[in-house]
Amino acid sequence: MEPLIRRSAALAAQLGGQFTALQGSPADALAKLAHQQQVTEILVARDPGASRHRVLNELTHRAGDAEVHVLPAPAG
Numbered sequence: 033m034e035p036l037i038r039r040s041a042a043l044a045a046q047l048g049g050q051f052t053a054l055q056g057s058p059a060d061a062l063a064k065l066a067h068q069q070q071v072t073e074i075l076v077a078r079d080p081g082a083s084r085h086r087v088l089n090e091l092t093h094r095a096g097d098a099e100v101h102v103l104p105a106p107a108g
Contacts, residue, residue, distance in 0.1 A: 037053065040067070048075075052065060057092075058087050058091070059087050059090030059091040059094055060090075060094065062074065062091055062095075063091060063094035063095050063096065063098075066095060066096070066098045067096055067098075071098050072097070072098055072099065073098060073099045073100075073101060074091070074095060074098050074100045074101065075101045075103065076088065076091070076100065076101070076102055077102075077103040077105070078102060078103065078104060078105040079105065081087065088102055089101070
């Protein structure tokens with residue numbers, strides 16, 4: 033496991049959360065996981081250097097009853 037992923041998983045566990053590494057289409061994988069886990073809200077942050085509008089649009093359409101909240105890219 034890569035160091036960043038390992039640290040993210042440790043932080044999620046420390047905060048009482050769950051870390052899941054997904055494969056495949058990001059929008060499909062997130063929407064399926066949200067449905068399986070009966071998630072009511074999805075919080076995502078934009079990547080400051082990437083154009084991910086397609087993924088965010090797909091996710092909002094596939095999220096079902098879950099609300100999708102998009103945070104702005106961090107300043108920096």
